Amino acid sequence: MRLLVPFAPDQPKTRLSPVLTPEERADFARVMCEDVLAAVRAVGHEPELLSTKPLDIDAPVTVDDRPLTDAVNAVLAATSEPVAVVMADLALATPGSLDRLLTMEGDVVLAPGRGGGTNAFVARHPEFRVDYHGASYLDHREAATAVGADVSVVDSHRLATDVDEPADLVEVLVHDDGRCRHWLREHGFRIERGNGRVNVTRVDG
Structure with missing residues (x-):
């Protein structure tokens, strides 16, 4: 199985700009990717x-600066073996959650994200292709059906949680026990409880 982790080092995680500087966003995105x-x-x-873009990281790197849909479909079209794609911002992903994804039976195995996206998948059907625009999870179910592929779905909070916005940092501080949580705490982020909700705040020092 060929397993890809898409990553865009240029201006990563722009929706975290209210709480992180450009340099911090780049650093945090890399920590998530390495995890x-x-x-x-x-x-x-x-x-x-x-x-x-080229990147100095401890993994083989294939450079493709096209949009994600085009880059992934190029790999699917050129690869005869099964292909798995796991997004680089799944800070809560664990070996156990990934093992469920990679070992689940099905021509196409989807791990939906919150809000209708697709955070990871396994494609064993040679004609399956992706489209990451909009509600891609629904689109990918339809795309699989259109080529006669059976679909399995991984119901996983850890794989469903991608970190895009400041509110997502709560999930990292609550559920992660690795480098991402440590990075946030080193940079002053803390859980704030009040009004029946859990939020994240940043403290000086």
Whole structure:
């Protein structure tokens, strides 16, 4: 199985700009990516980074600066073996959650994200292609059906949680026990409880 982790080092995580500087966003995005790579290796697979630019990182790197849909479809079209794609911002991903994804039966296995996206998938059907615009999870179910592929779905909070916005940092501080949580705490982020909700705040020092 060929396992890809897409990553865009240029201006990463712009929706975190209210709470992180550009340099911090780049650093935090890389920490998340490296944690995903480590989790993939822990289940016995060698990840390959699909990057929009050359990158010095401990993994093979394929550079493709096209939009994500085009870059992933190029790999699907050129690869005869099964292909898995796991997004680089799944800060809560663990070896256990990835093992469920990679071992689940099905021509196409989807791990939906919150809000209708697709955070990871396994494609064993040679004609399956992706489209990451809009509600891609629904689109990918339809795309699989259109080529006669059966679909399995991984119901996983850890794989459903991608970190895009400040509110998502709550999930990292609550559920992660690795480098991402440590990075946030080193940079002053703390859980704030009040009004029946859990929020994240940043403290000086």
